[in-house]
Ligand SMILES: Cc1cc2nc3c(=O)[nH]c(=O)nc-3n(C[C@H](O)[C@H](O)[C@H](O)COP(=O)(O)OP(=O)(O)OC[C@H]3O[C@@H](n4cnc5c(N)ncnc54)[C@H](O)[C@@H]3O)c2cc1C
């Protein structure tokens with residue numbers, strides 16, 4: 001592949017910003033175009049970096065599974081779905097980039113991403129929870145070294161705010177957190193320092209394809225000729241894909257989330273239960289997430305979700321009952337049928353690249369996505385095999401109907 | 410439902426209410442939002458010192474708590490409320506050294522012609538002014554506060570003239586006065602959080618206090634069946650508010666099939682006529698105390714502009730330097746408006762500041778999007794949410810009686 005010199009990145013969420021940063025770092029000329037849409041995922045996110053938890057179905061996975069179970073939509077005993085090995089390896093490799101990245105971004109962009117070592121605790125309430133957790137501990141795909149069985153006594157000692165009714169917990173070391181908006185901001189600011197051009201509040205209206213390759217991207221005001229373009233438009237990626245004649249099976253998956261008022265430090269780990277997950281951020285608020293709903297582009301919050309999330313949070317941390325809610329909101333995850341991101345080139349349209357479909361883990365997987373795309377764009381050898389993430393895994397990708405998210409297995 | 414707040418409104422007119430112990434949702438076919446206004450904050454050095462308070466805060470102390478807020482006071486801001494507060498302070502024994510009105514002296518002849526037929530609206534203002542005169546309290550037009558001084562509470566205030574057109578402080582003519590109370594009243598900002606969450610179209614109207622919902626003549630917003638009235642739809646005072654409420658109520662009843670069209674028209678007509686007459690006068694009043702951009706120059710880099718998150722103006726200036734061009738971007742870079750008040754206090758002033766600094770319109774500078782809950786609510790109340798109304802529904806019968 002030849003070195004592309006003018007690159008346009010469409011979409012300025014965490015993924016677009018990461019791609020712009022790593023591409024600029026390689027000396028490529030990058031223009032990042034973003035039109036903020038209501039419900040964009042990055043500003044809604046919790047900021048959990050949970051490669052282990054996410055790949056075995058904790059976080060939103062187990063909450064969603066329990067809700068489905070209660071509605072009779074899935075059969076008993078399967079447990080939340082586990083993602084393929086390729087996902088875990090990708091996520092672990094991406095997670096490993098954060099410590100160095102944090103320093104780089106501070107130096108180049110002047111922003112602190114508030115990376116914290118927390119670990120993730122799956123807090124168990126009953127036999128069913130234990131039955132779910134025990135095999136994960138015994139046969140964790142990452143091996144025993146990163147997991148730890150926590151007795152109720154130990155849990156009471158390390159997390160005194162957690163309910164005494166818990167039967168203990170399973171700890172995942174290496175599952176941490178940061179401030180997600182700061183991550184996107186820091187990527188953006190650093191990309192800018194490295195020479196990337198930013199076009200904020202600018203909508204991409206059209207993509208010009210000639211002789212099977214993208215030659216320009218158009219906004220209302222200008223036409224930007226390019227040698228390559230990256231589709232990082234999150235839940236709106238299909239809209240951008242269509243402009244280039246490519247059908248992308250991404251669907252918006254709403255996640256509702258609640259934040260408490262600022263509290264003194266009461267949690268040292270991130271907590272995941274079958275009702276919700278909880279993470280106390282640097283500024284003291286506790287984030288309580290989240291639902292998994294296919295309701296189109298609606299970004300409202302619903303009474304039902306508020307009730308479920310607050311009740312779940314109080315069950316895990318009883319004193320929260322007396323605490324005020326500061327904010328509730330919803331974001332749109334870019335979901336895909338197999339819950340894996342869609343990355344890399346597309347057959348038939350040269351110089352077009354996907355960086356979309358990051359579903360629940362776009363924050364966690366932003367660094368490696370950025371690295372890979374920058375390698376593709378500059379023709380460098382790849383740090384991670386791309387095959388499991390190519391659009392072509394879904395078969396025909398021109399003019400197929402978009403399929404449902406997450407239920408393909 | 411007393412002691413109950415509305416914390417969210419969805420675009421299909423479903424409200425979420427919350428009380429101390431529980432919460433619930435109600436889907437309404439016709440919904441009237443009358444959410445009122447809140448006081449506009451204008452940051453200047455020293456504005457967060459104890460002893461500096463809003464006009465409303467001073468009134469609450471006097472009226473509700475029967476407390477004398479200070480011994481010696483200076484009053485600054487704009488609008489007739491300043492005169493009201495001056496008289497109230499004097500009545501409880503506070504010495505008022507002066508009232509500083511940032512706006513210009515009213516040009517009476519022009520004014521009186523416009524006010525024809527609506528003397529009632531002006532009578533009170535005249536009374537208050539007369540009270541001030543009698544007490545020998547100077548009222549200085551085109552003057553405003555520059556800075557409040559004090560170690561742990563306000564001890565002195567620097568103030569001076571402003572440019573009549575822009576309200577830019579003329580610092581070379583600053584004066585200082587020793588006071589232990591500074592009352593600040595720069596008018597009101599419509600509380601449009603609910604209509605915003607409800608999906609209504611809004612427009613920016615400086616003369617009405619800021620963002621206001623678009624409405625038709627019968628107070629219906631762009632969402633059918635959703636009405637907005639009173640200060641929450643644009644600052645126009647109590648008389649206008651109650652007329653708008655009547656018009657919206659009649660129209661909602663008409664939509665609900667409780668009043669035939671002709672009857673609704675007949676009932677609305679006198680209120681609509683009265684509104685039209687009142688609004689002519691208001692337009693003049695509002696023009697005088699319309700907030701001007703020069704006030705943005707009062708704050709210095711060290712001045713706190715967002716009290717919840719303790720963000721100083723210097724941080725906002727850094728965000729601007731880093732490329733932020735609107736409130737949302739400034740929020741993400743500085744945490745401005747991320748606190749419990751959701752930007753209610755800081756957003757109006759920072760909107761003026763950003764538009765002053767970037768040369769963009771207030772509308773372009775945008776808004777901090779409200780998120781539920783718009784009023785404080787405990788997790789416990791939400792967790793106990795029910796679908797039912799808290800008590801038996803006494804409204805239906807009363808409404809029918811009132812309309813028959
Ligand atoms: C409630 C919730 C909690 C989450 N928690 C976590 C978590 O703990 N950890 C984690 O790793 N992930 C989490 N996620 C997922 C994560 O937020 C997403 O995977 C990630 O943010 C996706 O980033 P993105 O850049 O692809 O999309 P987005 O952030 O949505 O960015 C896409 C951008 O493209 C713009 N755009 C769209 N169309 C156009 C156009 N035509 N022209 C120009 N710009 C356009 C959009 O406005 C937007 O700014 C969470 C998501 C939600 C909703």
Ligand SMILES: Cc1cc2nc3c(=O)[nH]c(=O)nc-3n(C[C@H](O)[C@H](O)[C@H](O)COP(=O)(O)OP(=O)(O)OC[C@H]3O[C@@H](n4cnc5c(N)ncnc54)[C@H](O)[C@@H]3O)c2cc1C
Nearest residue numbers: 413414415443444445446465493639640641646647650784
């Ligand atoms: C400090 C102050 C002094 C004033 N002094 C005078 C004066 O002297 N003379 C004069 O003519 N006018 C005065 N006004 C203006 C006058 O009060 C208003 O014009 C008038 O009250 C507007 O009526 P309204 O019904 O639109 O709003 P309001 O009277 O403000 O009523 C709004 C109501 O809605 C409630 N509310 C808001 N949000 C929610 C929610 N989410 N859930 C539940 N309830 C909610 C509020 O608590 C409030 O009770 C003053 C205003 C203020 C703020």
